[in-house]
Amino acid sequence: MPVDRTTPAVKGARIDLRGMTKRFGGSVAVDDVTLTVEPGEFMTFLGPSGSGKTTTLNMIAGFTDITAGTLEIDDRPVGDTPAHKRDIGVVFQHYALFPHMTVAENIAFPLRQRKISKDERRRLVAAALETVQLPGHAARYPGELSGGQQQRVALARAIVFSPRVLLMDEPLGALDRKLREFLQLEIKRIHREVGSTFVFVTHDQEEALILSDRIAVFNNAKIEQVGTAHELYERPATLFVARFLGESTILRGAARPEGAGSTLTGDGFAVRAPGRVDAGRDAALVVRPERLRLIPDEPGSAGRGASGGTPGGNAVPVTVLEEIYLGAARKLEVVLPGGARGLVREQAGALSGLRAGDRATLTWHPDDGVLLPDDPTIERIFT
């Protein structure tokens, strides 16, 4: 491997977005987005289509004018700099390889624009092809390569001029699942080797979790939350984030302050939750599937429900609706008396033995839940 893994080739740049807004006619595509991407960081913009993530990326790249707000790269305002002077590498979902140029000519293109000598160009192109593990393809035309190979060439072309920022707009979206997973690891490796600041746009939450140092979750032209994958998963700031990242059981009801936390009362349950929500607002309790446990009811001992189970924990009577086999684990879908659905994950070593139609008690520790203001519009997005 010619590239030294410990000292990256480039020092990544810092990107500051302050109050960035984009309006197209009457509609707002990006609404007052403020965010700092640290030097060398792998930042992912995650969100459904139309949430503003790609428009934000296009504003950073200089493909789209900024309606309001400022954009700074390493404390230098670049909002008015044309795209070709920003020194930002971009990888597109549709590859955007020049069909009339060979792989080598494609990769050398940014070097030619920068008037780099022929010998140096040849050396850098070879090194870039090495980095994306496509040596020996230099003389091919893009039309002769597979989708995965084309995307590697696009990646090589975007990093060959050592940009301090690399933007990727759903680069793996057009590839099949196997290849996508493989290239995700490749992109992660290349990020380590190159050292540039990466901004990656995707609507695939799994991809975001695998790749990112931090994730910015976009919804409805705004950023809902920025944080590490762990923070977003364990401590979602909004119901949207909880729903978009990973699976969960969501219980809706009225929250009333009690002690350090709250009590959430809904249709057929009353459970304890950490934290408070604004008085008078409906609340939603989010619990991740692996935090939940099912205890089978003894036949004939109905009504152990509400107060039983683990001492100090929450317990709700449920009926098992369906079991989903996943190999190393299984998921059980359960229904509460009020009709709310729950999702429980059991590891292969700790199965409850419950089957569809069985009655059981759903238990969890109050601190494992996250209490959030309810947002009834959310369900419309996801169903």
Added chain:
Amino acid sequence: MAALLSPVAPGGQTRTAPPPSGRSGGVGRHWPFLLIVPALLVLLAVFVYPVAHTFVGAFTTPKPGTENFTWFFGSPANVAVLTRTFSTALWATLICLALAYPYAYLMTVASPRARAALLLIVMLPFWTSLMVRTFAWLVLLQDTGVVNGFLGLFGLGPVGLVRSQAGVLIGMVQILMPFMVLPLYSVMSGIDRRLLTAAQSLGARPVVALLRIFVPLSLPGVAAGSTMVFITSLGFYVTPALLGSPSEALISQFMYTQVSGMLMWGRGGAMAVVLFATTLLLTGLLGLAMRAGRRTRAGAR
């Protein structure tokens, strides 16, 4: 690595599948051919046979030999007609290209409504009678016409536009514009404009992106359009006959005089052979160029 290579789609179109045939075997499989036969028969009688008759006549009339060709290439005046025909065709092609390229480009970037209007305008001459248009140019270009009247306002002219090469070119180029614009537009509209964005992200100024990416990718359209215009101009008769000068005849006018006026069938035939061979050669070259172009563009969409 070879396993990762996806098959490159062939350039051809997928044909519609044949309907299940009632009968099997030889004749049943070829029944569609019978539908082509009547048209082919008419073509053979009124196109292939007459053209072949002319070509053969070039070598046999008035007596067997290459006499007609030695006559044609032996006289500097005749060769001048040929070179004048070629230079006129070349100029017509270049002017067409210079005007059609920005026009076709505008069509690719215009709004759908404006694009439809531009397309309609370029198609209109296709439909308007050749005689009507040539007559209109005659009116405009005559010594007392609108163009010279306009020039007169600036104290210029009158310029002899009718009965001149300039007049022929003005009329020809207008008539031939659709043949240049349409292939250009069809190639340009297939060019992925996002490639230009990509080029800019790699450091290319918009002008550079246009010259290095868009122009090379539009070359197949340039080749197709130029060949069409060039070939068609070689065979133009009406426009040069009415707008041009009799002393600066093009090959088709010359053929007309030889055959219709002097009944020199063999000489007309010899010129037909020369004209046809040139046309065929150019069409063949275009085909080769297109095939070479398709190889590099295959699958890169």
Added chain:
Amino acid sequence: MSARLARAALWVTGVLVAAWLVAPTLVVIPLSFTDKVSLTFPPTGWSTRWYANFFGDPAWVAALANSLLVGVLVAVVATVLGTAAAFGLTRWTSRRGAAAASVLLLAPMIVPGIIVAIGVYAVFLKFQLAGSLAGFVAAHTVLALPFVVVSVTASLQTFDVRLETAAASLGAGRLATFRRVTLPLIMPGVVSGALFAFVTSFDEVVVSLFIQSPSLVTLPVQMYSSVTRETDPTLAAAATMILALTTVLVTGGLALSSRRNRAR
């Protein structure tokens, strides 16, 4: 700034080219209503005397009638032959055969008109077809065929062949399937092919110049000889009427093709 300037320059060029494509032809319209004997533009006074002159002159009227008659006959013959051929071309399983046949069918578009004209003239003289109605129709049909074939083939290629299989499964014979299912669906292509064929014949000059006879002159030939002899505004009246007729046909053809696009 410079991008906006470039765009403005592009639009100016486009509009100028568009004007140059369309405007010159339109001068014949006001010219046909002039009250003077000369072709001075713009006219200084107005009259319809040149239309009266046109319809009062047996030569012009006969030429118009001949052109309409030849055009309609060519449209019918070329459409029938061309539609059958297009159908055969798309359904023939021998791809090499179909390719060869289509090269032949489209050849009249590429071979310079003057070559066809000389050849046809020689052959027609030999078989005494020159100056005959049959001769005109045959010669124009050959020139019109490619347009019909191209137009009908285009609509056959978007036609879903499975519909024929479906019709067959519902009990329709081959002829009934064609008449009730295929033909109605490719009708826009057939009609625009017929319009093309008519206009091709109606406009044809070069071949007609050779095969004309004093007893059979078409409108473009009459115009041609009128231009070369003396130019009075009767020509402009003829040109205006041709313009009006082709405009009506084009509008019809465009309406049909846009309906076809919407149906897709």
